[in-house]
Amino acid sequence: xxxxxxxxxxxALSLGVMLxxxxxxxxxxxxxxxxxFTVVNSFSEAQAVQHRFDAGRGFxxxxxxxxxxxxxxxxxxxxxxxxxxxVSSNELAQLVDTAFALQVNKYYTSFLFGTEEVPRHFITExxxxxxxxxxxxxxxxxxxxxAKTTDRVTLHIADAEPIAAFRDRPTETPxxxxxxxxFIPTTHTGTHxxxxxxxxxxxxxxxxxxxxxxxxxxxxxxxxxGGEPAPYYIGxxxxxxxx
Amino acid sequence: xxxxxxIVALVASVALLGSCLxxxxxxxxxxxxxxxxxxFIEANGAFYxxxxxxxxxxxxxxxRTYGPSWPVYYPGEGRRLEIYSSYEDARLVxxxxxxxxxxxxxxxxYGTHDDPRHFITExxxxxxxxxxxxxxxxxxxxxANTERRVTLHIGEIESVxxxxxRPLETPASGKxxxxxxxxxxxxxxxxxxxxxxxxxxxxxxxxxxPAGSYTSxxxxxxxxxxxxxxxxxxxxxxN
Numbered sequence: 001x002x003x004x005x006x007x008x009x010x011x012a013l014s015l016g017v018m019l020x021x022x023x024x025x026x027x028x029x030x031x032x033x034x035x036x037f038t039v040v041n042s043f044s045e046a047q048a049v050q051h052r053f054d055a056g057r058g059f060x061x062x063x064x065x066x067x068x069x070x071x072x073x074x075x076x077x078x079x080x081x082x083x084x085x086x087v088s089s090n091e092l093a094q095l096v097d098t099a100f101a102l103q104v105n106k107y108y109t110s111f112l113f114g115t116e117e118v119p120r121h122f123i124t125e126x127x128x129x130x131x132x133x134x135x136x137x138x139x140x141x142x143x144x145x146x147a148k149t150t151d152r153v154t155l156h157i158a159d160a161e162p163i164a165a166f167r168d169r170p171t172e173t174p175x176x177x178x179x180x181x182x183f184i185p186t187t188h189t190g191t192h193x194x195x196x197x198x199x200x201x202x203x204x205x206x207x208x209x210x211x212x213x214x215x216x217x218x219x220x221x222x223x224x225x226g227g228e229p230a231p232y233y234i235g236x237x238x239x240x241x242x243x
Numbered sequence: 244x245x246x247x248x249x250i251v252a253l254v255a256s257v258a259l260l261g262s263c264l265x266x267x268x269x270x271x272x273x274x275x276x277x278x279x280x281x282x283f284i285e286a287n288g289a290f291y292x293x294x295x296x297x298x299x300x301x302x303x304x305x306x307r308t309y310g311p312s313w314p315v316y317y318p319g320e321g322r323r324l325e326i327y328s329s330y331e332d333a334r335l336v337x338x339x340x341x342x343x344x345x346x347x348x349x350x351x352x353y354g355t356h357d358d359p360r361h362f363i364t365e366x367x368x369x370x371x372x373x374x375x376x377x378x379x380x381x382x383x384x385x386x387a388n389t390e391r392r393v394t395l396h397i398g399e400i401e402s403v404x405x406x407x408x409r410p411l412e413t414p415a416s417g418k419x420x421x422x423x424x425x426x427x428x429x430x431x432x433x434x435x436x437x438x439x440x441x442x443x444x445x446x447x448x449x450x451x452x453p454a455g456s457y458t459s460x461x462x463x464x465x466x467x468x469x470x471x472x473x474x475x476x477x478x479x480x481x482n
């Protein structure tokens with residue numbers, strides 16, 4: 001009889017372990033509900049701006065304030081109807097109030113530029129160029145003119161012939177920026193000196209030592225107004241991820 | 244009977260397992276490695292990556308310093324070395340190197356953002372030296388952004404040819420000048436003068452060159468501000 005009781009006990013124990021074991025959910029994958037969101041501040045008229053993001057739970061600050069020429073990366077909840085508000089440190093003026101969709105596991109970049117009178121903003125989808133089999137094997141670039149200038153500017157990479165899309169660009173509008181969101185593949189990898197010239201060939205800005213290796217996706221942009229405290233400057237966004 | 248077999252088992256296991264002890268085997272000696280010297284004046288510091296990994300203490304390595312205190316050992320071929328400036332993350336160096344066992348190396352970065360320069364030396368005991376611990380030896384580099392040709396004076400010693408009228412090094416001239424040249428042991432005032440005989444920089448205090456010391460002496464600084472000229476001293480590991 002004693003043996004039987006022991007047997008029942010061990011059966012009960014193993015049964016319990018087996019059944020409860022099914023409740024352990026460590027192995028299950030987490031749902032992925034994130035998007036990558038880079039924010040670039042090329043708005044020179046304020047010391048800083050603050051990005052406030054609403055993924056359906058009300059506006060929440062992404063940062064405590066981002067300085068001029070700042071580039072930050074955030075992982076944010078994906079949402080169909082995301083809202084973004086950007087306020088200036090000058091009297092908390094609202095510069096941007098926009099709505100857009102962020103898809104799961106995709107990467108986007110927000111560019112802020114312009115003036116207090118006409119603040120400008122656009123959001124790019126950061127995609128691998130079409131027809132590329134191995135995104136890690138190539139390098140690709142795109143270029144925006146976000147400066148306060150009437151010049152049309154051209155980006156020169158070392159001594160190479162400028163890429164057509166990087167030639168004679170006037171200051172972007174939200175539309176021209178969005179239209180130029182494609183990264184353009186290049187085989188010209190290495191360490192480069194970048195210069196930006198206007199249509200008279202005058203050099204506005206220069207930057208040395210820009211590393212461009214296979215797998216690098218960069219946004220290059222001109223910012224500033226050519227005076228003080230915002231001289232022309234070439235900004236480089238190294239994208240953490242692309243779709 | 245049982246007791247006896249236990250004793251036999253004990254003795255047998257001690258005897259057999261004893262052969263596993265390797266206390267008297269010679270241990271491989273880990274020698275060799277690279278010292279990184281930062282004489283790149285246009286930035287506060289430089290960030291070093293080998294095969295895209297950071298090196299402790301060299302992230303960043305300040306201008307006019309060297310490290311790590313124990314040379315890092317990266318055996319093998321085709322190692323990628325990248326050096327980035329603390330200014331705008333400009334890449335100064337992107338090169339590959341190979342490291343042999345039992346050899347010490349130095350990586351020296353200098354120049355400007357427009358013209359960053361770098362070379363890697365092999366730091367060896369001079370040929371024909373019987374007792375490396377009995378001599379002192381020196382090598383000299385001009386790593387300053389200047390067009391002047393400079394000469395190293397170690398106390399009153401007659402300056403050897405390799406220390407005379409050196410223009411700003413190129414990577415090739417730096418590599419060629421990697422040999423340490425024996426000098427008399429002593430305690431010296433070290434100065435660097437230009438071809439006119441004008442003093443460019445004096446090392447504060449005196450420099451001790453005791454027996455068994457292998458020393459790189461270099462001029463760093465920039466002509467645009469003559470106060471930046473400085474005589475750097477690095478005591479090197481050699482083999």
